Amino acid sequence: MNAKQIIGMVVAASFAAAILPAQAASLDAKTTDIIKRDFRDKGIAKASRVNQDELQAACSKYVDKVPTKLKHKLEAEQEKAVKWPADGKYMGDWKAGEKLAQSGRGMTWSDKPEDAAGGNCYNCHQLSSTEIAYGTIGPSLLNFGKIRGNTEEVQRYAYGRIYNAKAYNACANMPRFGHMGILSEAQIKDLVALLLDPESPVNK
């Protein structure tokens, strides 16, 4: 097979299978219209939840591989919106943090408005060595504090990462627990303590 034939095949294949950019844009628009029409309120999950913010729209459009320039712009915007604790303290109670980390509840249409949301941490991460029922979508956080220490810089990093993971990685899988109002400032501090307190089972 010569080069000309190969080029011919590639061109033919791309015409047969590929979606052209103009087509892709119209499919994107059509998809959004269909989603907005085909979802409805149920319990606390209102139909308006399908409306995307700029970050969600970009991560969807580029299937989590946003061009570098846009990625940095989105991350900067998310970082700017982080509300740091007014008292300058980042660590709470690791025991309360462990309880939160265990709970996978919250914000589904079968949850009640008065049900507090959990941290969902063990759904995706290994944390305490004693809990073996952990998910693997996110990295293991076992020994998180043992490895990094718990200087103020590390505490601030952990707080920020839980408050808004997208400030560090625009299309991270992890929810923006503070930014989206899923967890309170005090709850995030408890999770920081779970990660960094030397007495926490994460570091034992």
Add this chain to the structure above:
Amino acid sequence: MNTSNVNKAILMLALAASCTVQAAENETTDSDRIAAYREMISDGNPAEFDEMRGEELWKTAAGPNQATLEKCDLGKGPGVVKGAYAELPRYFKDTGKVQDLESRLLTCMTTLQGLKEEDISAKPFASEKKASDISSLTTYVVGQSKGIKMAVSVKHPKEKEAYEIGKRIFNYRAGPYDFACSTCHATSGVRIRMQDLPNLSSNKKDAQSAYTSWPAYRVSQGLTRSFQWRLNDCFRQQRFPEPKFASEATVALTMFLAVSANGAKYDGPGLKR
């Protein structure tokens, strides 16, 4: 004790037994225990009761028109049930739409039997208290494709478009948690807690075994669940609002997932934890 309770009891025993046997091992996934249970009851799946119920419904005159569904065209001609599910969703000339099984059953139940779509869609899923006719009909129809190779077409422009839209819905991130289907189902070998997650977008084997094992009898719920139910409960956990039953969004997403399963033998109704 009714059938579903009997089966729940069997599962509990199976789980207890496998837990004891594997206690020495550090990690026993639900999939391991379910595999053991499947083997124990390999000569029978409680979904068969729902299949029988569905077959009865298919052949019994009902609705204002007192008609059966035996003239329903699921894509292979009026009344042809065998192999129909392995080619769905598909484009239907009479409705001008791409339809999945549930959406097509809605068409047949309204046009042939004279039932009202909103009445059927109001309770599309079975509950512990009440069976769902359209869900049982689904179980019956899929059972008639067991062992048949999945061959879902994207030749018609509307089929191709549904596939492309379905792929976009799969990657659509929204809601308070920013989740899309792809958040959990686009990486191989990951799990939530102890539950293994199939990679439905870039792992052909995972996509095939997941799709071809639904609808399924759900042991933890004692009910046979349809594919529309499967999608509905995924969106619940995604913290999305509820997808409308048999809507274009759900059909497009089903199209994307069904095409990804092409080439594999359909193996449902299945059996799940």
